[in-house]
Amino acid sequence: MQxxxxxxKLNDVFRDVFDNDVFExxxxxxxxxxxxxxxxxxxxxxxxxxxxxxxxxxxxxxEKLRNVGDFIDLISxxxxx
Amino acid sequence: xxxxxxDMNIEADRDLDRLLHEIGKLWPDHAVRLAxxxxxxSANAKTAAxxxxxxxxxxxxxxxxxxxxxxxxxxxxxxxxxxxFRRTGTYRASNVSDANDIIAAMPGFWSRYxxxxxxxxxxxxxxxxxxxxxxxxxVDQRPxxxxxxxxxxxLIISSISKExxxxxxxxxDINRSAIDATQAFAAAMGVDHKVRAHLRDVSAPPPxxxxxxxxxxxxxxxxxxxxxxxxxxxVSRFLSPHALVYVxxxxxxxxxxxxxxxxxxxxxxxxxxxAGFSIVESSLFPQxxxxxxxxxxxxxxxxxxxAWRECKDR
Numbered sequence: 427m428q429x430x431x432x433x434x435k436l437n438d439v440f441r442d443v444f445d446n447d448v449f450e451x452x453x454x455x456x457x458x459x460x461x462x463x464x465x466x467x468x469x470x471x472x473x474x475x476x477x478x479x480x481x482x483x484x485x486x487x488x489e490k491l492r493n494v495g496d497f498i499d500l501i502s503x504x505x506x507x
Numbered sequence: 508x509x510x511x512x513x514d515m516n517i518e519a520d521r522d523l524d525r526l527l528h529e530i531g532k533l534w535p536d537h538a539v540r541l542a543x544x545x546x547x548x549s550a551n552a553k554t555a556a557x558x559x560x561x562x563x564x565x566x567x568x569x570x571x572x573x574x575x576x577x578x579x580x581x582x583x584x585x586x587x588x589x590x591x592f593r594r595t596g597t598y599r600a601s602n603v604s605d606a607n608d609i610i611a612a613m614p615g616f617w618s619r620y621x622x623x624x625x626x627x628x629x630x631x632x633x634x635x636x637x638x639x640x641x642x643x644x645x646v647d648q649r650p651x652x653x654x655x656x657x658x659x660x661x662l663i664i665s666s667i668s669k670e671x672x673x674x675x676x677x678x679x680d681i682n683r684s685a686i687d688a689t690q691a692f693a694a695a696m697g698v699d700h701k702v703r704a705h706l707r708d709v710s711a712p713p714p715x716x717x718x719x720x721x722x723x724x725x726x727x728x729x730x731x732x733x734x735x736x737x738x739x740x741x742v743s744r745f746l747s748p749h750a751l752v753y754v755x756x757x758x759x760x761x762x763x764x765x766x767x768x769x770x771x772x773x774x775x776x777x778x779x780x781x782a783g784f785s786i787v788e789s790s791l792f793p794q795x796x797x798x799x800x801x802x803x804x805x806x807x808x809x810x811x812x813x814a815w816r817e818c819k820d821r
Contacts, residue, residue: 445801462796464540465586470805473593 432479432498432505439474443467453495479505523560526629529571534579541630544795548635555639559629559662565695567625574622581623584613588761598761598768602733606764616763621688625660636792637755637810638663641726644788644814645753646670650721654679654745656709657728661689661702664724668698677720679707710741719747725754729778730767739782743817751787751814754779758791758809775811789813 433451441449444462457463475497476482481504491497523545531538545556567574591599600606610616627634645653645667651674655664658678668676676698678689686704693702723742729735742752758769769775776786792810793802802809 443805445804458536464796465582466589466794466807467796469586469589469593473590476594 429498429502432501435478436475436494436498436501439471439478443470443474451494453498454493456493475501481505520557522564523557523629525564526560526571526575526626529575530578530626532572533575537579537582540795544630544632548632549639551643552632552636552639555642555666556629556635558666559625559635559638562662562665562692562695563625563629566691567622574626577619577622578626579623580619584616584620585762588763588765592759592761598765600763600766601768602766603731606731606766609763613763617684620764621660621684625662628660628662630795632795633757633792633808633810637812638666638726640790640792640812641724641753641755642666642670644812645722645724648722648751650674650750652720652747653677653722653724654720655724655726656680656742657685657725657731658689658704659685659727661685661692661704663726664689664702664704665692665696665698667724668693668702669696672701674701676702678702678704679709680704681706681708709738709745713744718745719750720745721747721750723750723752725752727755727757729754729756730760730765730769733766735767735778736782739779739784743783746817751816752784753812753814755810755812758811759806760808760810769811770806772811775813779813779815783818784815785818787814787816 437449437451440451441447444460444467457468472483472488479501481501483500483504487500491500527538527542530541545553548556563574564571588599600609628638629635642663649671653664653667653671653674653676655667655676655678658664658680661678664676664678668674678686680686680689683706686706689702689704690699693699693704723745725742729738732738739752746752756769756775757765758771758775769778772789772791776789779786790812791799792812793799794808797807799809801807
């Protein structure tokens with residue numbers, strides 16, 4: 427799957443978690459930039475992405491993520507054939 | 508509020524700030540979120556949060572940094588359970604035996620957890636709103652005899668006693684540390700002469716003398732037991748005529764010691780009905796940062812608070 431296709435699907439995850447139909451993610455976006463992005467929302471994003479892309483993230487992989495761009499890269503690595 | 512002067516309110520504001528400052532030293536971004544969440548509380552909950560802050564500072568003022576450290580660790584443990592719950596749709600433990608095994612693998616869990624839960628009674632929206640409403644409901648009934656089963660840290664029974672100077676308050680727990688904690692909070696709030704805390708199991712055969720209470724409180728208890736219906740039937744033995752049972756029960760709230768997963772208000776009220784209780788009134792409080800509508804849609808944590816009455820025609 428192309429990086430842009432992952433970004434579009436991931437954007438739907440964020441819109442659903444934050445209950446915001448116009449939410450737009452970018453590679454630079456991080457938790458501190460969004461008021462509602464607390465640790466519980468973070469878990470919901472991770473698990474919703476796991477379900478959407480049929481992957482499983484290890485705790486160590488989650489802890490290394492600095493921003494949405496890192497997350498897209500990690501998903502891309504996970505689903506690479 | 509009875510018995511609380513303007514000076515006490517000033518002290519309570521100072522103690523809330525003291526706790527936030529202590530949290531900010533260890534976990535700055537979290538302290539900012541908690542301060543913001545406090546501003547969004549109802550007036551009743553804001554008052555309860557401030558008074559709880561003062562009680563915590565009075566009892567644990569010399570170890571606040573340790574309390575905050577334990578609160579952060581508790582949040583991390585709960586996040587692990589949240590991850591499990593979101594992935595599987597179930598709690599990790601489905602019975603008390605499983606929960607005990609999970610907890611046994613975390614040495615020192617209980618003391619850290621009790622500390623952590625104390626701060627949630629000041630800062631977590633659903634916890635403090637549930638605390639404040641349940642306390643008001645009991646106080647408004649003006650009961651002569653109040654029983655809390657499973658007081659844990661002892662904040663709620665001590666707070667109720669503070670506002671009901673002419674009532675007798677009793678607390679039963681099967682955990683010695685809960686009895687000690689309850690006595691410590693009662694002393695810190697100046698009601699130790701009115702709150703009797705006993706090591707006692709509600710399911711044990713009652714003594715020969717008649718014991719009856721006008722209000723029985725089960726605050727965050729029924730999600731911890733294997734058979735809540737059976738427990739409620741034991742509780743029924745101690746209700747005076749026209750008595751009410753006051754409950755707070757979490758919906759979709761994973762924690763290492765939670766074994767009863769309630770997915771909705773209906774699930775809780777079906778359980779109450781099976782035990783022979785009807786619902787007098789009930790309220791729902793979503794977790795910090797969520798509207799009730801969003802919490803229901805996303806299966807987020809919600810605190811259910813209610814007054815129940817035993818159906819006499821059973």
